[in-house]
Amino acid sequence: MNALVELLDDPDDQIYHHIRNKIFSLGEKAIPLLESAWESSFPSDHPSNIILFQNRIENLIHDIQLTTVCNELTNWAKHDQDNLLGGALLVAKYQYPDLDRDQVLDQMSRIRNYAWLEMDDGLTPFEKIQLVNKVLFDIHSFSGNTKNFHAPQNSFINNVLENKRGNPLLLSIVYMVICEALDIPVRGVNLPKHFILAYMNGEEVEFYINPFSRGTIFGKKDINDFLVQLEIEPKQGYYNPCDNFEMIMRILINLQFSYEKLGYPDKLKEIKSLMQALRAGEATA
Numbered sequence: 416m417n418a419l420v421e422l423l424d425d426p427d428d429q430i431y432h433h434i435r436n437k438i439f440s441l442g443e444k445a446i447p448l449l450e451s452a453w454e455s456s457f458p459s460d461h462p463s464n465i466i467l468f469q470n471r472i473e474n475l476i477h478d479i480q481l482t483t484v485c486n487e488l489t490n491w492a493k494h495d496q497d498n499l500l501g502g503a504l505l506v507a508k509y510q511y512p513d514l515d516r517d518q519v520l521d522q523m524s525r526i527r528n529y530a531w532l533e534m535d536d537g538l539t540p541f542e543k544i545q546l547v548n549k550v551l552f553d554i555h556s557f558s559g560n561t562k563n564f565h566a567p568q569n570s571f572i573n574n575v576l577e578n579k580r581g582n583p584l585l586l587s588i589v590y591m592v593i594c595e596a597l598d599i600p601v602r603g604v605n606l607p608k609h610f611i612l613a614y615m616n617g618e619e620v621e622f623y624i625n626p627f628s629r630g631t632i633f634g635k636k637d638i639n640d641f642l643v644q645l646e647i648e649p650k651q652g653y654y655n656p657c658d659n660f661e662m663i664m665r666i667l668i669n670l671q672f673s674y675e676k677l678g679y680p681d682k683l684k685e686i687k688s689l690m691q692a693l694r695a696g697e698a699t700a
Contacts, residue, residue, distance in 0.1 A: 416445070420452045423475070424468040435475060443483050449476050480512040481685055485692035492660060492696025500572070500592045502663040503585075506670075507571040509689060514573055522576045523589075527596040529554055534597055540614050540621055541632065543599050547590065548630035555579065557586060559627040567673040570666050583610040583627040584665055590626040602656030605665060606638070607647055613656050620654065660697055664690065 530550045560580035568574045575581035594601040600615040612624040625631045674682040
């Protein structure tokens with residue numbers, strides 16, 4: 416491995432691509448050695464070679480990390496769609512390859528425990544949601560990011576947990592994961608230009624919840640009014656729960672819009688790769 420890494424500054428493109436492909440095939444286990452080589456990179460006495468060497472290492476590490484996330488998203492869509500938090504963490508790993516998964520799980524667990532301490536089987540559905548609202552929005556101060564609504568950071572769950580700000584979808588995912596841990600039957604509803612939650616009574620929706628508006632509870636008529644305001648024809652999917660695959664895909668769609676708005680063509684291309692990987696897993700699930 417050391418010998419291969421040292422050859423990454425070879426000026427012969429054919430040799431370089433051969434070496435690169437060999438290292439690339441090793442996947443994530445090659446990254447620590449590549450990082451170490453970057454930090455102590457003196458492949459020759461010529462500064463331009465050092466820059467070439469470091470750039471090639473940076474690009475190789477990035478491509479390995481992107482491919483790893485693509486493969487993991489395919490695997491998630493194929494085998495692990497019940498794990499909503501796991502899917503959201505994979506999307507966050509795209510932007511934060513060194514993301515501490517255990518730290519995120521610990522943060523979610525601590526939030527859940529606040530609600531669990533006051534949870535009672537005798538509570539009505541409305542009272543259970545009021546309790547979750549109190550924990551998320553009063554105690555932990557989560558809120559919708561209205562100032563930078565389309566910022567990419569709103570789509571990464573580690574950022575949302577750290578900054579307590581997010582878009583409707585990510586706030587809904589945090590809300591839904593907490594409810595799932597408390598055995599509260601809440602599902603996502605994929606509205607156009609918004610995302611909400613539904614409190615389920617078996618297969619029927621009992622009421623809706625808007626985490627972006629501090630957990631406001633509302634009914635079907637309010638969705639009708641929202642669609643009229645947007646001049647959008649009602650569809651059954653705007654009232655019924657969606658699956659976790661749709662939620663993770665919508666995170667990527669939101670990111671696609673954010674990067675397009677910011678003018679980041681490289682990011683756009685990578686997000687499309689993640690979408691393709693997710694669809695590939697769904698197709699073979």
